[in-house]
Amino acid sequence: MIEFNSSRRYRRRAGVRYLIAALSVAAALVLTWGLKQLFPTAPNALYFCAIILSAWFGGFGPGILASVLTSAAVHFTPPASTTDLRRDIVFLVAGIFTSWLIERQNRAQAALQRARDEFELQLNERTGELTAANEGLRTEISERKQMENALRESESQLRLVIDTIPTMAWIVLPDGALDFINQRWLEYSGLSLQEALKDPKRTIHPDDLPRVMEKWSVNLVSRQPYEDEMRLRRADGEYRWFLVRTVPLLDEQGNILQWYGTSTDIEDLKRAERALLRAQSELARVARLTVMGELTASIAHEVNQPLAAVVTNANASLRWLAAVPPNLDEVREGVRRIVRDGNRAGEVIARIRALLKNGESVRTPLNINEVIQETLTFAQPELARHNVCLQTEFATELPLVPADRVQLQQVLLNLLVNALDSLSAVADRPRVLRIRTDYHEPDAVRVAVQDTGIGVDRQRAERLFQAFFTTKPNGLGMGLAISRSIIEAHGGRLWMTPNDGPGVTFQCALPVENGGPT
């Protein structure tokens, strides 16, 4: 099959094409002439071959040229006797038609070739794409395999971690049923997996159980993370304190899929905490006793006054009774006063006892102004004795603060005694002690104890709240350190600022009931 590129053919120069046409006609002319020498009946068909060849190689134009040339050759070549113009015109028309057909055929073939080329090109492209896609798939598959391996590895690692971390871990289903527990859990409780899954509650201390279950059921409904402390039974029967925390895993709609929980052993922490608390409260008590010691005279006076009144009233009443006739109105009045003053002495004693004993810290909502007034009853006589002018500015309608009354009194007493000491050293100006209360934005009540005493120099001011730092010859150096720790334990702050004039101001801010930590 003859392969040729039509586009190349058409790109051939027109001259060459027409030259080929002319040459092929000339060749046919010579060959036909030669053949006619051999046998005179030789046909003129070779001319047709020249036309077909010209049209094939050169196209329609050279085909026409070849037709015209052969027609002319046939017409003019001897023997002239056979010359017939009509025959030659038919020959020319047939030649031109043949050229046209060939041209058409050539064009069709070229179009076919083009279509084939295009198809092949597309095929190649598509094959390339497919190959690339295949390559990608292969990479993806191998990556996935690697990932799967890594996942399997990390899963087994995770499992190892979960089983060996020094914490008990577990998963609970939305309905509250236990779904998974780690090895630690089983080791600690000494239960089998079946036992544990069936009734995990059995490890909780009976005293803690009702509280724990109530809180947990609330959290199950509210979907809030849960945190609680409870005692859990160890395999040997000993109960230890645990911090139990649970967080829900939610889907996009906010439905709970699972709860994840951990139980961490905090027994040692708890013990240390208790010991620390005991030590702290013992220290605070010692400091309290020290302050009380400084105020003994004041306190004695405070008890002695009502006592003296009781004795005097009783004696007076006896005398009114002994009168002739007895004055019962006076006696009644005297006895009424005895009851009143006796109670007053009792109250003072109760307050002192409360301050001296080392009780549990009990926080109740307190009116700060009342607490200050109560504290002042201890300090007031002492203030008077030192000629200190006491000014109070209490803000009315202050919100209540949740606090331990005794501890708060201790702090205030400490601040008062400090102010008193500072004021006692002043001789050349009025000794003024101002106590103010106000609302401290946004959520605290503030107490300010301001004195016109000798003040504190800058260097010492920084160390004022440190333990065992004191400016007093007989001071323990614990008062302010303990005061600050008490206030901070209440979520508040205690600080000191020097006054514009002489002296300093101690300020204490305590969070109010709704704002602060409970």
Added chain:
Amino acid sequence: MKSPAKQSPAVVFVVDDDAAVRESLDSLIRSVGLRVETFASAHEFLRHKLPAAPACLVLDVRMPGQSGLELQRQLAGEDRNIPIIFITGHGDIPMSVRAMKAGAVEFLTKPFRDEDLVDAIGQAIERDRATLSLRAELAELRTRYHSLSPREREVMGLVVKGRLNKQIAAELGTAQITVKIQRGNVMKKMRTVSVADLVRMAEKLGIEPTS
């Protein structure tokens, strides 16, 4: 001889900052038949006018503002020197010594025995009564003495020195009869009949005879 101290009833003043103590003292002192007036501070007491009647002051040592001892010092400088009984919640010895040296009648520690206070009050009032009557008597004698003429005062001075009429006449350079009349006037104006009485009066008046 008139004596206001014997006519008006005695008054006890109480100064204590503690209301309960004031009330109880008020009742106790009234129960023994004495008048009482109570004050919450030294300042309040000082604004009050003191009576001519015999009186005493029951005073708390430790008070806000002016203390009891400071009030005692202030009162000592005044004409009317009222006897003071101190009461205190916790009396130390130096404090009581200071109070007693400054003339306090008694220093009682609360709570005290009622007899002790009542006795002290009685004692203080007696002391004040005596002071008042002495003062009244002296005032009367002064009045009498001031009614004498200069010459009569001279005569009186010599009489209490124990001189006879003759000696006085010689000393003053007058007649014996004149001295006798003047001496009679002195005895009449000083309202006495005996020379011994006149001598006591002169002592009380602190008269140094003119020589």
